[in-house]
Amino acid sequence: MFSIGDFARLGLVSVRMLRHYDAIGLLRPAHVDPASGYRSYQAAQLSRLNRIVAIKDLGFTLEQVRTILDEKVSAEELHGMVRLRRAQLEAQISADLARLRGVESRLRTIETEGRLRAAEVVLKRVSPIRVAELSARAASYDTAEIEPVIKPLFDELCRRVDAAEVRIVGSGIAYYRAEDDGSVMVHACLPVNVAAGPYDFLVHDLPGIETAATIIHHGAMEAVGATFQALAMWIEENGYRALGLAREISLHCPENLAEWVTELQIEVSGV
Secondary structure (H helix, E strand, O other): OEEHHHHHHHHOOOHHHHHHHHHOOOOOOOEEOOOOOOEEEOHHHHHHHHHHHHHHHOOOOHHHHHHHHHOOOOHHHHHHHHHHHHHHHHHHHHHHHHHHHHHHHHHHHHHOOOOOOHHHOEEEEEOOEEEEEEEEEEOOOOHHHHHHHHHHHHHHHHHHHHHOOOOEOOOEEEEEEEOOOOOEEEEEEEEEOOOOOOOOOEEEEEOOEEEEEEEEEEOOHHHOHHHHHHHHHHHHHOOEEEOOOOEEEEEEOOOOHHHOEEEEEEEEEEO
């Protein structure tokens, strides 16, 4: 038998925690001296203590811990719970990091307010182009929603085009269609020079744009906000009206995202 202090040290917990577990009936001492009230524990009780701490640290309440223990959870089941919790935490961390990057991007946009890059905006005609295409839905046009959709889409399109032995003849193109429910259809395209055929991707002619206001964005797309807003300001101040969402032409895509070069194209008409 071990005193409460020794048992706490063996279990790597505090005496206060053991007293609380006793009070709520989660882990009773093996023996309580009727005269002194001193609590004593058996080494075998470390097994239950280990499970209590492990399950609690996964984010369960103590009441939920009691229910799980009553179902006599096995070590294998605990490992499964850990794997699930790890996946949840990793997803949460990823979402939090994306949110922080979004805030940083928004701050950069705020810092550039009033410094319009008018000289960098070019009006031009965009010719139709034959493309291989895959599409998927994003929850919204928010960069944090687009980013986890567009990259896997291009990765899969490249894989399928390579497997079909179709040659890519130009820069990647992304375009977007707003849906009535607020979601956005994301379209990933690669220029090709083949006829439509029995491929596991769509081959079609992406329509040209008679008049496109264009600007070059340097750097990662998560920081594109300031460039988009500069283009929008130019469109409004020069008496044009934007028609639909932008196309993004990936002119240079090295591994270092800071070195990316992307042309933004927005179809415009005179007011």
